[in-house]
Amino acid sequence: MSSEEERCDRFDREGILLLEADQPLLEHCRSCVSCRAAHEKHLQIVNRLATCAEQIYPPADWMARIEGEIDKQESVDVDVSQWSGDAERYSRVTQGPMKRGVVTPKVARSSARHMLQILAASSFPVLCLGLLYAAVKMNEQGPGSIREPAAAVSTQEAPSAPSAFRNPGLVPAPSPQGEEPSPASPAAPEAVVSPRNRAADSRRNAKQAKSPSVKAPPSTAKDKKGTAAEKSTSIFDAGLDLLPHSSGSSEAEGSSPFNREAAQIALQSSAAQAAQCRKGSRRSGSGVAHVAFHTSGRVHSIELQMPNARHDAKRKACIESAFIRTLIVPFSGSSPTMAQPFTY
Amino acid sequence: MEASQRTLAQEDRREGTSSVAPHAIDAEALGALMRGERRSALRTLMEGYGVSLYRYCYSILGSRTMTDDVHQSVLLQVYEGLGSFSGDSFRPWLYAIAHNRCMDALKVARRYEKRFSMPGQLPDKADESPSTEERIHAAFASTSLTECLGELKYHVRVAVVLRFQEGFSYEEMGRICRERPETLKMRVARSMPVLRKCLEGKGVLR
Numbered sequence: 001m002s003s004e005e006e007r008c009d010r011f012d013r014e015g016i017l018l019l020e021a022d023q024p025l026l027e028h029c030r031s032c033v034s035c036r037a038a039h040e041k042h043l044q045i046v047n048r049l050a051t052c053a054e055q056i057y058p059p060a061d062w063m064a065r066i067e068g069e070i071d072k073q074e075s076v077d078v079d080v081s082q083w084s085g086d087a088e089r090y091s092r093v094t095q096g097p098m099k100r101g102v103v104t105p106k107v108a109r110s111s112a113r114h115m116l117q118i119l120a121a122s123s124f125p126v127l128c129l130g131l132l133y134a135a136v137k138m139n140e141q142g143p144g145s146i147r148e149p150a151a152a153v154s155t156q157e158a159p160s161a162p163s164a165f166r167n168p169g170l171v172p173a174p175s176p177q178g179e180e181p182s183p184a185s186p187a188a189p190e191a192v193v194s195p196r197n198r199a200a201d202s203r204r205n206a207k208q209a210k211s212p213s214v215k216a217p218p219s220t221a222k223d224k225k226g227t228a229a230e231k232s233t234s235i236f237d238a239g240l241d242l243l244p245h246s247s248g249s250s251e252a253e254g255s256s257p258f259n260r261e262a263a264q265i266a267l268q269s270s271a272a273q274a275a276q277c278r279k280g281s282r283r284s285g286s287g288v289a290h291v292a293f294h295t296s297g298r299v300h301s302i303e304l305q306m307p308n309a310r311h312d313a314k315r316k317a318c319i320e321s322a323f324i325r326t327l328i329v330p331f332s333g334s335s336p337t338m339a340q341p342f343t344y
Numbered sequence: 345m346e347a348s349q350r351t352l353a354q355e356d357r358r359e360g361t362s363s364v365a366p367h368a369i370d371a372e373a374l375g376a377l378m379r380g381e382r383r384s385a386l387r388t389l390m391e392g393y394g395v396s397l398y399r400y401c402y403s404i405l406g407s408r409t410m411t412d413d414v415h416q417s418v419l420l421q422v423y424e425g426l427g428s429f430s431g432d433s434f435r436p437w438l439y440a441i442a443h444n445r446c447m448d449a450l451k452v453a454r455r456y457e458k459r460f461s462m463p464g465q466l467p468d469k470a471d472e473s474p475s476t477e478e479r480i481h482a483a484f485a486s487t488s489l490t491e492c493l494g495e496l497k498y499h500v501r502v503a504v505v506l507r508f509q510e511g512f513s514y515e516e517m518g519r520i521c522r523e524r525p526e527t528l529k530m531r532v533a534r535s536m537p538v539l540r541k542c543l544e545g546k547g548v549l550r
Contacts, residue, residue, distance in 0.1 A: 009537070012536075012537040016532075016533040016536050016537075017529065017530070017533045020507075020514075020529050020532060020533055021529070038537075038540070041540050041543075041544075041549050042536055042540065044549060045489075045508075045536065045539055045540060045543065045549070046508050048486065048489050049489065049493075049504065049505070049508035049509050050508055050509060050511070051486075052403075052486040052489045052490060052509070053399035053400075053402060053403050053509060054399075055486070056398065056399045056402045056403075057395065057398070058394065058395060058398040058411075058412070058415060059412065062394070062398070062412075062415070062416075063387070063390050063391075063394065065416065066390065066416055066419045066420065067383075067387075069416065069420060070383070070386075070420065070423055073420070
């Protein structure tokens with residue numbers, strides 16, 4: 001064998017491809033010693049490849065193991081399906097193709113889905129019971145606190161409808177004075193504040209229920225902040241007149257004549273509250289509020305004279321809301337207009 | 345009579361020396377599927393092709409532990425897919441599933457090795473060396489051949505095993521591997537000289 005023939009790789013380059021294509025081998029490969037040797041070795045390798053794995057066997061119980069795995073998988077699926085009572089899914093799992101691959105994630109997925117279904121199904125009646133309980137409690141407590149002023153007012157209800165307010169942005173609150181009608185004596189500020197404090201509790205409840213049925217009390221200047229007053233205004237704007245008893249309370253009329261001194265004291269309290277409207281601003285000023293009272297004791301109209309704050313609408317609204325809450329004892333006769341100076 | 349013939353054929357298949365032609369196995373499995381007996385069809389396929397599938401997986405993976413897992417997952421997937429099987433020959437379909445599962449297993453193993461193997465540390469896996477009985481029966485050449493096969497790239501190894509160990513045509517191999525038959529043919533042709541040189545280096549071929 002020459003060295004040239006030894007180095008010949010034609011069989012590797014062409015002969016194998018021809019063999020794989022079921023074509024006759026080249027004449028060169030038959031005559032070349034190197035190619036012939038390569039061909040023989042190729043055939044040996046092919047034969048050994050065909051038989052090399054013959055001694056390899058799977059474990060003895062491999063079929064039982066696989067069938068057991070299928071049984072386990074199906075039992076899990078069937079259990080889960082029967083648990084939720086989904087017959088359609090049961091038939092799909094047992095008859096149709098299952099999802100490929102791993103068993104555990106599928107079981108975990110279905111378990112999680114069914115757990116969610118169970119949770120949703122069980123939480124619904126609990127939620128209903130809770131809502132029912134809350135409704136019963138609201139009926140027992142909530143309406144009482146709301147009804148309280150209405151019941152008190154209902155004894156003094158006047159048939160006439162309330163007149164339209166001159167200032168439509170400020171809707172008056174129901175009068176807590178109606179709860180304790182003491183028309184014979186002039187309303188001292190303390191006497192007026194006391195029922196207001198009680199009404200404040202009701203107001204808190206009403207705030208939560210977004211039905212501001214109780215009037216926000218104009219307490220002392222230290223108690224109330226300007227921002228709180230603004231909030232109260234917005235609450236009153238929210239539709240106090242929609243409540244059935246609010247209109248009735250505004251129509252209550254007292255038997256005693258108008259007490260100017262008591263009204264002055266109540267306005268001074270409101271002026272102190274209006275002073276809080278300065279908070280957060282460097283600018284200060286003074287003004288005069290012209291307040292007209294309704295016979296029910298509530299403010300009928302307000303006119304503010306604030307020469308230094310013509311364009312400060314926010315502060316003006318704050319001061320208005322402080323004065324609109326002024327309450328006096330219901331009176332009879334004409335309703336005079338009172339002027340109250342204030343600073344802010 | 346028919347039942348006894350069937351039983352004999354099944355026993356024959358269990359021993360791994362199936363004398364039943366693949367088309368007969370396919371026909372039996374298809375008949376079971378037509379009757380809605382999916383479990384029976386799987387049993388037929390396991391008896392007919394289970395051992396050869398195992399050997400194929402072992403040739404590709406080269407590890408008993410991995411082969412056991414992959415073989416089981418292949419047959420479980422076969423059972424799942426039987427309901428939607430629409431062909432007429434099960435063998436390429438089964439090997440395609442096995443091919444994909446082997447590829448997945450090798451990827452996982454490679455990732456595991458990449459992430460957890462520490463240099464200078466012993467590998468954390470079971471003893472994969474053949475048992476005494478296997479040592480007695482296994483020829484040295486076979487072992488060397490397996491080693492040389494293991495040195496080939498995965499796609500090349502698959503092509504060689506499918507072609508020479510399982511005896512698939514290049515068209516069937518193309519369906520299994522989802523590649524063109526010409527590509528596979530070239531791959532096989534290029535790999536054989538490499539395999540030969542490897543075996544010559546180990547002293548198997550002289």
